Amino acid sequence: MTGSEYWMVWPDNTAVSVLVLLLVAMAFLYAARKPVHHLIGSLGFLISGPLRIGARWLLAAANDMTQRNKAVLLAHGRQEVGQRIEREFERLGAMVTRDLQGYPALQRKLLDEITRVEEDYKKCGEVPPPPPDWVEAVTAMANVKSSGNEMVQKVLGEINRSVTSIHDKALADYRRAYETRHKILEGFMPFWRSLDKTMAQVDKKLTGLQDSTAAVDGHMAKYEQINAKTDKAEHALTVSAFTQFAIAFLVMAVASGGAFVNFKLIALPMSEMVGAGDYISSSLRTSEVAALVIIFVEASMGLFLMESLRVTHLFPRIANLNEHMRHRMMWIALTLLVTLAGIEAALALMRDMLISDKQALLHSLATVQQAATDSWVARIPTAGQMLLGFILPFALAFIAIPLESLIYSTRTVGGVLLAGFVRALAFVLRILGNLARRLSRVLINLYDVVIVLPLLIEHLVKAPRAPAPGKSRRGADAEDLSKERS
Amino acid sequence: MIQRLFLAALLLVGTAVAGCGDSRSHSNAVYMLVDTSGTYAQEAGKAQLIINYLLGTLTAGDSLMVARVTSRSFSEKDIIAKVTFDSRPSQANAQKRAFKDQIDAYVKTVRGTAYTDITGGMIQGAQFLNETGAGTKTIIIFSDMQEELDKATIRNFPISLKNIRIIAVNVVKLKTDNIDPRRYLGRLEAWQKRVEGAGASEWRVINDLERLDAIFSKS
Numbered sequence: 001m002t003g004s005e006y007w008m009v010w011p012d013n014t015a016v017s018v019l020v021l022l023l024v025a026m027a028f029l030y031a032a033r034k035p036v037h038h039l040i041g042s043l044g045f046l047i048s049g050p051l052r053i054g055a056r057w058l059l060a061a062a063n064d065m066t067q068r069n070k071a072v073l074l075a076h077g078r079q080e081v082g083q084r085i086e087r088e089f090e091r092l093g094a095m096v097t098r099d100l101q102g103y104p105a106l107q108r109k110l111l112d113e114i115t116r117v118e119e120d121y122k123k124c125g126e127v128p129p130p131p132p133d134w135v136e137a138v139t140a141m142a143n144v145k146s147s148g149n150e151m152v153q154k155v156l157g158e159i160n161r162s163v164t165s166i167h168d169k170a171l172a173d174y175r176r177a178y179e180t181r182h183k184i185l186e187g188f189m190p191f192w193r194s195l196d197k198t199m200a201q202v203d204k205k206l207t208g209l210q211d212s213t214a215a216v217d218g219h220m221a222k223y224e225q226i227n228a229k230t231d232k233a234e235h236a237l238t239v240s241a242f243t244q245f246a247i248a249f250l251v252m253a254v255a256s257g258g259a260f261v262n263f264k265l266i267a268l269p270m271s272e273m274v275g276a277g278d279y280i281s282s283s284l285r286t287s288e289v290a291a292l293v294i295i296f297v298e299a300s301m302g303l304f305l306m307e308s309l310r311v312t313h314l315f316p317r318i319a320n321l322n323e324h325m326r327h328r329m330m331w332i333a334l335t336l337l338v339t340l341a342g343i344e345a346a347l348a349l350m351r352d353m354l355i356s357d358k359q360a361l362l363h364s365l366a367t368v369q370q371a372a373t374d375s376w377v378a379r380i381p382t383a384g385q386m387l388l389g390f391i392l393p394f395a396l397a398f399i400a401i402p403l404e405s406l407i408y409s410t411r412t413v414g415g416v417l418l419a420g421f422v423r424a425l426a427f428v429l430r431i432l433g434n435l436a437r438r439l440s441r442v443l444i445n446l447y448d449v450v451i452v453l454p455l456l457i458e459h460l461v462k463a464p465r466a467p468a469p470g471k472s473r474r475g476a477d478a479e480d481l482s483k484e485r486s
Numbered sequence: 487m488i489q490r491l492f493l494a495a496l497l498l499v500g501t502a503v504a505g506c507g508d509s510r511s512h513s514n515a516v517y518m519l520v521d522t523s524g525t526y527a528q529e530a531g532k533a534q535l536i537i538n539y540l541l542g543t544l545t546a547g548d549s550l551m552v553a554r555v556t557s558r559s560f561s562e563k564d565i566i567a568k569v570t571f572d573s574r575p576s577q578a579n580a581q582k583r584a585f586k587d588q589i590d591a592y593v594k595t596v597r598g599t600a601y602t603d604i605t606g607g608m609i610q611g612a613q614f615l616n617e618t619g620a621g622t623k624t625i626i627i628f629s630d631m632q633e634e635l636d637k638a639t640i641r642n643f644p645i646s647l648k649n650i651r652i653i654a655v656n657v658v659k660l661k662t663d664n665i666d667p668r669r670y671l672g673r674l675e676a677w678q679k680r681v682e683g684a685g686a687s688e689w690r691v692i693n694d695l696e697r698l699d700a701i702f703s704k705s
Contacts, residue, residue: 271546272576275573276578277512282510353576357575357576357579358575361579361582361583362542364583364586365538365539365582365586
């Protein structure tokens with residue numbers, strides 16, 4: 001018997017040996033069925049239990065985080081909308097003061113003009129006196145038949161003459177009266193125009209006021225929604241925070257480009273001040289760090305300037321300063337910024353001089369000498385660098401605004417992303433826990449598959465005295481499982 | 487409690503700031519040996535080109551020394567010019583101009599010597615380079631690498647070139663090398679074995695003067 005055949009019951013017959021061993025193993029496995037089932041089940045629960053607890057805890061933490069995020073978001077939104085409403089009211093107040101303070105005078109003017117127009121209108125209504133009553137007598141006389149009487153004819157002729165002259169006079173009076181009325185009506189025109197203009201002014205101002213009040217109404221509605229802590233308000237604020245974050249990030253990226261250009265402008269000349277041979281790390285020179293420090297100081301001064309101008313609100317201490325101190329701080333920050341800008345312009349000039357010197361040296365070292373160019377064109381880059389060195393610090397000062405947006409929106413965006421991540425982690429843990437439990441059940445079933453033969457015999461033996469219908473093995477298994485689960 | 491934490495944080499920041507300076511030297515030190523023996527003295531113009539290249543490449547804080555290889559080169563008298571550039575770039579440029587003038591003056595008066603003591607020059611170069619404390623130390627040997635010593639001169643002992651890069655430049659072929667190239671290859675191989683045995687960090691041969699940038703490139 002060789003070393004590898006020690007397990008064979010019949011060394012000459014491998015198949016029989018395997019079969020016998022299998023049967024023996026099956027018998028042992030059948031005997032150990034219940035404890036093994038319990039062991040596998042317990043192992044499954046041992047793994048899945050902590051995972052499920054962890055998942056539940058993470059989910060609770062995520063919910064807590066979401067609630068806290070919501071509270072912070074709504075508080076920030078309330079503050080922001082409140083400030084906006086405050087500003088709108090201020091604007092409205094200024095508009096009312098500006099536009100409506102002259103309203104009594106305007107009203108008096110309007111009333112005067114209307115009174116005058118009314119008076120003129122009344123004057124227009126005055127018609128010339130009607131023809132005298134004797135006209136009727138003349139009409140009666142005209143109806144008298146003349147029958148050729150000379151006396152009557154003479155009287156009639158006289159009457160005709162008198163009437164004609166009176167008619168002419170009356171007609172002239174009428175014409176004069178109409179002429180006067182036309183003149184009055186013509187005199188109406190400037191008053192109407194003035195009236196129309198005044199009314200248009202009033203209309204425009206009132207429309208502007210109406211628009212502003214509509215904007216205030218919109219903000220107020222938003223404010224009310226935030227106060228009511230509605231999901232709509234939360235969603236709107238979250239979307240707004242994401243948009244702000246993206247915009248602020250983009251602007252900060254652009255500003256970083258500006259800062260890099262600034263750094264390139266002053267890094268070389270800084271080596272003239274702090275030396276070019278000192279290193280902070282293997283690839284970072286002290287002069288480069290000094291240049292970075294200058295840029296950061298400029299950005300800080302810009303930040304303080306914006307704070308003292310109340311454009312940003314990153315430092316409550318600065319915002320709470322009294323007006324006198326705030327103004328003083330603003331002037332100090334501005335002065336320092338201007339000084340640093342001046343230094344940068346000088347450094348930019350020095351950089352150009354150093355590069356020119358280096359170029360001259362390289363030309364002198366080269367075999368072929370290059371002709372010197374001293375035209376005004378060669379001075380353009382120098383002037384450009386100096387200008388850039390002076391302007392960039394001021395441009396960098398404005399990064400305080402996107403920085404503030406970025407800081408505030410990062411709280412919301414980070415909170416939302418973190419809550420999402422924690423939820424995803426909880427989901428993964430839950431899946432792993434379920435997987436462990438299911439796997440334990442699969443292993444139990446697999447175990448039963450291995451000992452299928454003794455189980456079959458057990459089934460055949462127990463079949464005649466089987467319990468009531470519906471209480472099958474499967475049902476018993478389910479019961480076992482439910483017990484285990486509980 | 488908060489005050490204690492603040493003090494601890496301050497202490498940590500202070501320690502970090504104090505420890506963040508890199509104490510290692512990042513400067514370069516180059517010691518160039520110029521062979522002036524025999525007919526090789528005619529190549530001095532090319533040596534000038536290499537020195538000009540070094541002047542253009544080395545920066546503030548670096549050191550440059552140029553010495554000639556004579557019959558016995560282990561002597562300070564053989565140093566033609568040496569300088570450690572100021573940390574201010576403008577001053578460094580002025581020093582480079584002065585250095586160039588010194589070299590130009592030397593090239594005009596160069597004379598050939600009877601023997602060639604490369605080993606002596608290398609020993610002296612190693613000493614000077616170690617004194618500079620530079621981060622990267624390089625000996626450039628402008629020579630045909632054919633060492634010829636008089637009978638009295640003793641150079642067959644172990645030398646130390648630890649952490650020094652050795653670069654042989656313009657190693658021209660001799661007439662005998664043309665007859666049997668194995669002599670040339672064997673000579674270079676022998677030198678390589680000798681400098682690497684002396685602890686040199688690198689051995690390199692640059693014959694194409696258009697590729698001088700390889701002097702400072704890491705292998």
